[in-house]
Amino acid sequence: MTGQKLKLKSTEDVRAYVTESNPAHVKVGFFDLDGVFRGKFMARDKFLSALEGGYGFCNAVLGWDVADTLYDNSSYTGWHSGYPDANLRILPESGMILPFENETPFFLSEFSGDAEPICPRAVLRRVLDRANHMGFSVKAAMEFEFFMFEETSNGLHEKNFQNLRTLSHGSFSYSALRSIVQEDLYQDILDTFGSIGIQLEGLHAETGPGVLETAIAVDDALAMADKASVFKAFMKVLAQKRGLMATFMAKWNADLSGQSGHTHMSLWTQDGKPCFYDAADEHRMSPTMRHFIGGQLTYLREFAAMIAPNVNSYARLTPGFWAPTAATWGVDNRTVAIRVIPGSEKSHRLEYRVPGSDVNPYLSMAAAVGSGLLGIEQGIEPSEISTGNAYENQVSLDRQLPTNLETAGEILGQSKAAADLFGPAFTRHFADSRLFEARQYARAVTDWELKRYFEIL
Numbered sequence: 256m257t258g259q260k261l262k263l264k265s266t267e268d269v270r271a272y273v274t275e276s277n278p279a280h281v282k283v284g285f286f287d288l289d290g291v292f293r294g295k296f297m298a299r300d301k302f303l304s305a306l307e308g309g310y311g312f313c314n315a316v317l318g319w320d321v322a323d324t325l326y327d328n329s330s331y332t333g334w335h336s337g338y339p340d341a342n343l344r345i346l347p348e349s350g351m352i353l354p355f356e357n358e359t360p361f362f363l364s365e366f367s368g369d370a371e372p373i374c375p376r377a378v379l380r381r382v383l384d385r386a387n388h389m390g391f392s393v394k395a396a397m398e399f400e401f402f403m404f405e406e407t408s409n410g411l412h413e414k415n416f417q418n419l420r421t422l423s424h425g426s427f428s429y430s431a432l433r434s435i436v437q438e439d440l441y442q443d444i445l446d447t448f449g450s451i452g453i454q455l456e457g458l459h460a461e462t463g464p465g466v467l468e469t470a471i472a473v474d475d476a477l478a479m480a481d482k483a484s485v486f487k488a489f490m491k492v493l494a495q496k497r498g499l500m501a502t503f504m505a506k507w508n509a510d511l512s513g514q515s516g517h518t519h520m521s522l523w524t525q526d527g528k529p530c531f532y533d534a535a536d537e538h539r540m541s542p543t544m545r546h547f548i549g550g551q552l553t554y555l556r557e558f559a560a561m562i563a564p565n566v567n568s569y570a571r572l573t574p575g576f577w578a579p580t581a582a583t584w585g586v587d588n589r590t591v592a593i594r595v596i597p598g599s600e601k602s603h604r605l606e607y608r609v610p611g612s613d614v615n616p617y618l619s620m621a622a623a624v625g626s627g628l629l630g631i632e633q634g635i636e637p638s639e640i641s642t643g644n645a646y647e648n649q650v651s652l653d654r655q656l657p658t659n660l661e662t663a664g665e666i667l668g669q670s671k672a673a674a675d676l677f678g679p680a681f682t683r684h685f686a687d688s689r690l691f692e693a694r695q696y697a698r699a700v701t702d703w704e705l706k707r708y709f710e711i712l
Contacts, residue, residue, distance in 0.1 A: 257354050257446050257447060257449075257450035258351055258352045258353055258354030258355075258447070258450045258451045259351060259352035259450060259451065260350075260351050260450070260451050260452030261350035261351055261352065261360065263347050263348060263350045264347060264348055265347055266306045266307070266345075266347055268347060269306060269345070269347045269350060269362070270303060270306055272350070272360075273299060273302065273303060273360065274303070276360070277299070278299055278358065278359065278360055279298070279299060280296045280297060280298055280299060280302075280359065281296070281297050281299060281302040281359070281360045281361070281362065282294060282295070282296050282297070282353065282356070282359050282360070282361040282362075283295065283297055283302070283305075283310070283343075283345060283361070283362050283363075283364050284361065284362075284363060284364065285312075285343060285363065285364045285365065285366070285376075286375060286376070286484045286488075286615065286617065287316055287317060287375070288317060288373075288375060288615065288618075288685060288688055289320070289321050289564070289565075289615060290375070290484060290487070290613075290614065290615030290616065290617075290618075291321055292484070292487075292488035293312070293316055296359075297310070302345075305345060306345055308342075309342045309343055309344045309345070309364075309367055309368075310342070310343055310345075310364075311340030311341065311342055311343070312340060312341055312343060313338055313339075313340060313341075314331075314332045314336070314338060314339060314340065314341035314370060315332065315338050316341070317331065317332065317341060317366070317370060317373055317374075317684075318331060318332040318333060318338075320688070320691065320692055320695065324695070326687065326688060326691050327691065328687045328690065328691055329684060329687060329688070330683065330684065330687075331370075331373055331680070331684045341366055341368065341369070341370035342366070342367050342368040342370065343364040343365060343366050343367065343370075344364060344365055344367045345362050345363075345364050346362060346363045346364060346365060347362070349361075349362050349363035349481065350362050351451045351452065352451075353451075354447045354450055354451060354489070354493075355489070355492055355493070355496060363481060363485075365377055365380075372678050372680040372681055373678075373680055373681045373684045373685070375615055375617035375618050375621075376477075376480070376481075376617050378617065378618065378621050378677050378678070378681050379476070379477060379480055379617045379618070379620050379621040379624075380477060381677070381678070382620075382621045382624050382625040382628070382676060382677070383476055383477055383624065385625070385628055385676075386522070386624065386628055387525075389628060389631065389632070390524060390525060391522045391523065391524070391525075391530065391628075392475065392522070392523045392524070392525060393475065393476040393520060393521075393522060393523075393624055394473055394474070394475060394476065394520065394521050394522075394523060395473065395474070395475075395476040395479040395480075395518060395519060395520040395620060395624075396456070396470060396471055396472065396473040396474070396479060396518070396519040396520075397470075397471050397479060397480075397482075397483040397516060397517070397518050397519075397616060398457075398468060398469065398470040398471070398515070398516070398517050398518075398519075399468065399469055399483070399486070399487065399503065399514070399515075399516055399612045400461050400466055400467070400468045400514040400515050400516075400612055401466070401467055401468075401490065401501050401502060401503050401514055401612055402421065402422075402463065402464075402465050402466055402501070402502050402504075402507060402514065403421070403422035403465045403466075403467060403494060403499055403500070403501050404419050404420060404421055404422060404465060404499060404500040404501075404502070405420045405421070405422060405498075405499060406419055406420060406499070406500045407495070407498065407500065408495065408500065411500065421464035421465030422437070422464075422465035422499065423437075423460070423464055423465050424464050425464060426462045426463055426464070427460055433460045434458075434459060434460060440497065441458055443493065443497070444458060444467075444469070444490070444493065445458060447489070447493055448486060448489070451485070451489075452482075453471060453482045453485065453486055454471070454472040455469050455470065455471060455472070456470045456471065456472040456473075457469060457470045462512055463511045463512060464511075466514070469486075471483060471486060473519070476520070476620055476624060479616070479620070480616040480617045480620045483516075483616035484615075484616050484617065487503055487612075487616075491503075502514075503516075503612040503613055504567055504611075504612070504613055505563070505565065505567050505568045505570065505571040505611030505612065505613040506567060506570040506571040506611070509570070512576045512577050512578075513570065513571025513572075513576055513577070513578055513611055514571070514611055514612040514613075515571075515577070515578065515608065515610070515611055515612060516610040516611050516612045516613070516614045516616070516619065517606055517607065517608050517610065518606070518607040518610060518619065518620065518623055519596070519604050519605070519606050519607075520604060520605060520607065520623065520624065520627075521603070521604040521605070522543060522544075522547065522627075529600050529601055529603065530543045530544070531543060531544035531547075531603050531604060531605070532544075532599075532600040532601075532603040534600075538586050538595055538597060539597050539598075539603055540595065543631060544595075544603075544605070545636060545637055546630045546631045546633075546634055546635055546636070547605075547627035547628075547630050547631055548584055548593055548595070548605060548627070548630065548637045549630040549635030549636050549637040549638075550626045550627045550628065550629040550630015550631065550632075550633065550635050551582075551592075551593055551607070551623060551626045551627050551630060552582040552583075552584060552592070552593065552630075552635075552637055552638055552654065553582070553626070553629070553630065553635050554622075554625075554626035554629060554630075554670075554672055555582040555592060555609065555626065555654075555656065556582065556653060556654065556655065556656060556657065556666060557666055557667065557670040557672060557673060558622040558625075558626055558667065558670070558672075558673060559609075559656055559657050559663040559666065559667070560657075560660065560663035560664050560666070560667040560685070560686060560689045561615075561618040561619060561621065561622040561667065561685070562609050562610050562614065562618075562619050562622050562623070563609065563610070563611065563614075563656070563657075563660075563663060564613070564614060564615060564618065564619075564660075564689065565613050565660065565692065566659075566660050566692060566693060566696040567613065568611050568613055568660070569657070569658055569659050569660060569663075571611050572609075572656055572658075574646040575646065577589065578608070578609075578611070579591060579592035579608055579609055579645070579656070580646065580655070580656055581645070581648065581650040581654050581655050581656060582638075582650070582654040582655075582656070583638075583641045583645045583648055583650065583654075584637055584638070584640065584641060585640055585641040585642060585645060586640065588641060588642065588643075588645065589608070590641070590643075590644055590645040590646055591608065591641050591645045592607075592608055592609050592656075593605055593606070593607060593608065594606040594608055607623045609656070610623075618685075621676075621677060625676040625677065626672075626676075628676075629672060629676070638654070659693070660689055660692060660693045660696075661689075661690060661693035661694075661697075663689060664686045664687075664688075664689030664690040664692075664693060665686070665690070667682065667685070667686040667689070668682065668683060668686030668687065668690075670682065
């Protein structure tokens with residue numbers, strides 16, 4: 256199941272390619288507020304006409320949740336608006352031949368016009384434009400843990416998501432045995448994503464039954480968010496075509512560790528010189544890196560809803576499960592939120608350890624980079640370094656992560672820094688969408704509640 260990365264740079268390149276290759280249809284797609292992959296097949300001639308003026312999608316795709324339930328608190332769209340079309344522009348450089356279909360070209364899109372202010376990809380692009388105006392380019396790499404199950408979509412629902420069969424049993428992290436026994440699956444993953452320009456720097460078994468982890472090779476931040484989003488979507492496709500299921504939930508089982516979406520990043524000058532390294536500093540951290548981390552720590556609580564965007568995200572952010580609970584930092588310390596990874600001038604970087612695998616990569620990247628830029632602009636020094644077990648640190652409320660999505664949504668909606676960085680329209684709309692999601696959960700009656708209260712109360 257290999258595909259092909261198309262080396263196209265402009266609308267003219269795309270038009271020439273599609274005209275010459277003459278496919279009957281082209282597939283277009285985008286990622287919504289929750290990072291859900293949406294798209295459709297488009298007839299060749301309609302696609303060619305859309306290259307200039309874009310194409311439309313009902314703007315409900317930016318006004319509903321993961322279950323297609325319409326928000327009842329959206330100012331951007333709703334029944335009051337009549338749900339008109341939102342326009343999307345095709346991204347020429349994103350072209351690829353899909354590895355799962357019959358030579359079908361595929362292109363990513365980004366919302367434009369009145370939908371652009373709340374488009375996740377556009378939010379990140381604006382943050383990176385800010386970095387560019389400050390003289391920086393941003394390099395990033397994302398890594399994802401995900402659980403694999405010997406289940407089908409229909410089977411999951413028939414079993415009511417109970418007694419699921421994982422791909423393997425027990426915890427056997429970095430298992431060479433499992434990677435060899437399951438070599439056809441591992442090789443399929445490596446080949447599939449390599450063929451479409453997503454180089455996986457590593458792929459291995461992780462702690463937990465049926466857990467895999469992969470790291471996507473470093474790239475410019477916007478390209479990395481594109482690759483990370485495509486990886487999550489197509490990994491699920493690859494799994495289901497093999498009779499398996501992959502989940503990127505932050506935490507699917509109360510007794511197992513959550514699934515991370517750690518992000519590595521560094522700043523560089525426009526002419527390619529690293530900005531985070533200082534050989535004379537105790538930890539080789541330049542003032543730019545210190546201030547970048549200082550901003551990330553300062554605004555982590557305010558921007559948490561973009562980094563932990565789901566109800567389930569907060570089940571992962573608990574002590575002792577390899578996920579941070581507060582705005583802490585340290586050097587090569589995996590109990591903190593921001594881990595400095597000492598290295599050479601070119602490899603010296605930080606690891607942003609708050610995101611789970613459930614993140615929308617565009618929004619988590621925008622929050623991580625944007626808060627760091629504020630730190631540079633404001634000259635914010637990081638708090639005291641954490642050594643040893645950071646879970647034992649006493650931290651003030653403003654440095655504690657919210658413990659639930661409702662609190663995170665309320666804080667984001669009131670954040671002046673968020674409105675400045677991401678735009679007031681996006682900040683209000685996304686915060687309201689998280690409050691809507693929290694209300695959906697508050698109405699649910701869970702298995703835990705039934706087992707705990709049904710008979711005894």
